[in-house]
Amino acid sequence: MIVMKFGGTSVADSEAIARTISIIGGRLDRKPIVVVSALSKVTDLLYKIADSASEGDRKAADEYIETLQSRHITLAEELLEGNPMLEEARTKVADICSELKNFVGAVCALGELTDRSKARIISRGEWLSSTVICYAMNSRGIITNFIDARKMIITSDNHMKGEPDKAEIMKRVPEAVSAAFSGADAVITQGFISSTVKGEPTVLGRGGSDYSASLIGMAVDAESIEIWTDVDGVRTADPRIVPCTKNISRISFEEAAEMAHFGAKVLHPMTIEPAVMKNIPVYVLNSMNPGGEGTAILHSDKIEDGVKSVSYKENILLMNIFSTRMINVSGFLQRVFAAFSEHKVSVDLISTSEANISLTMDGNQDIDAVVGELSKFADVDVDRDKAQISVIGKNIVNLRGLLKQTMSSLKDCNVYMISQGASFVNISFVVDRSSMKDAVREVHRYLFENKDYESGDQRIR
Numbered sequence: 001m002i003v004m005k006f007g008g009t010s011v012a013d014s015e016a017i018a019r020t021i022s023i024i025g026g027r028l029d030r031k032p033i034v035v036v037s038a039l040s041k042v043t044d045l046l047y048k049i050a051d052s053a054s055e056g057d058r059k060a061a062d063e064y065i066e067t068l069q070s071r072h073i074t075l076a077e078e079l080l081e082g083n084p085m086l087e088e089a090r091t092k093v094a095d096i097c098s099e100l101k102n103f104v105g106a107v108c109a110l111g112e113l114t115d116r117s118k119a120r121i122i123s124r125g126e127w128l129s130s131t132v133i134c135y136a137m138n139s140r141g142i143i144t145n146f147i148d149a150r151k152m153i154i155t156s157d158n159h160m161k162g163e164p165d166k167a168e169i170m171k172r173v174p175e176a177v178s179a180a181f182s183g184a185d186a187v188i189t190q191g192f193i194s195s196t197v198k199g200e201p202t203v204l205g206r207g208g209s210d211y212s213a214s215l216i217g218m219a220v221d222a223e224s225i226e227i228w229t230d231v232d233g234v235r236t237a238d239p240r241i242v243p244c245t246k247n248i249s250r251i252s253f254e255e256a257a258e259m260a261h262f263g264a265k266v267l268h269p270m271t272i273e274p275a276v277m278k279n280i281p282v283y284v285l286n287s288m289n290p291g292g293e294g295t296a297i298l299h300s301d302k303i304e305d306g307v308k309s310v311s312y313k314e315n316i317l318l319m320n321i322f323s324t325r326m327i328n329v330s331g332f333l334q335r336v337f338a339a340f341s342e343h344k345v346s347v348d349l350i351s352t353s354e355a356n357i358s359l360t361m362d363g364n365q366d367i368d369a370v371v372g373e374l375s376k377f378a379d380v381d382v383d384r385d386k387a388q389i390s391v392i393g394k395n396i397v398n399l400r401g402l403l404k405q406t407m408s409s410l411k412d413c414n415v416y417m418i419s420q421g422a423s424f425v426n427i428s429f430v431v432d433r434s435s436m437k438d439a440v441r442e443v444h445r446y447l448f449e450n451k452d453y454e455s456g457d458q459r460i461r
């Protein structure tokens, strides 16, 4: 069995879906479990519907739902033109939208939107896309059965970002999948959406369909997990910033996880973990260019040492915690981290010196409560206009000269913090946000566009 996940742009319209179905058609001998996202931009639209509902603006919500419905009806009409299944597909879409409309009406009347209701609203995108695509696959001769992801992807009751219950998922997915495969060439299910054991709606967080795919792959011991997107695999840097990026043909699970965590927007950061558990290769492929090379994410044994990418996080904040009481006092760090844990603020990089701890974190988090707590026993200084650049690659500690190269490419900007991950897979630097783009370009130029550095040759001279 293989898992094939198609993101929003791979199912954006009838043309994209037709292409996607022909890619699936070429893999039927490997028993594909197809996982789909909502059509591109649909989840954003559903967020607007939820916002309007929470503001009690029923008129706006209804208009958005109208847009949602007509987009999916048009899609069904284009994909199923002249097919007897069209009527059924049209009715299903209309039913899903009218149920949504009733639900949103009730939320408006109540004047309150809980996370649970919000999860229910935004999960409709994947439900609609998988419904229409299932009909389209069947109409093209691929016998496809539909699986309700909410019956198998079980999470905690954090409705907007459910924590997967792996034991429950391992039990439920194989059962649901094997039942659905009886008499079928393929099965289709929704990414992103899930539920609690009690059946309350939850979602896995933005971009969570990748995570769904890898959880399913883990549960069925898939031969491989394919993440189909709109770019030719993972690149050495963000091509929107750096002009001469290269495709990376293979990276390790650890490198991919660090890249996702440290800013590369190719995969949902949690995607790698379930694949690692079962050592399942993950391929990132382009549905607009199915013959392209893509990127294979494999066990580290199969990967060469060396720098693979330069990624960045644009909006981070740097916090300096200073206390003379820290010197020779045990338990200080514990107190600091207890404050972060209590207020659910997550930290990226940490570096400590005698009387000072520097930490970075996502700039969008609300840190007031943490700062209040820390200020009871230390001086806290928060600097918001910072960005973080990470150089990622297997065993980069062994690359003599890497730091020199990187630092000399950063010669024109201030570096506020340097952190080398304990895993030896990443070295990160904190710079001013205003100099971030130039710095990323410079570092990339030194490491990847420099004649002295041959990719595949680990030495940097």
Ligand code: ASP
Residues within 6 Å of the ligand: 007, 008, 037, 038, 043, 044, 125, 191, 192, 205, 206, 207, 208, 209, 210
């Ligand atoms: N549709 C969801 C989102 O846009 C999940 C996904 O696409 O992975 O966040």
Ligand code: MG
Residues within 6 Å of the ligand: 007, 008, 037, 038, 207
């Ligand atoms: Mg998406």
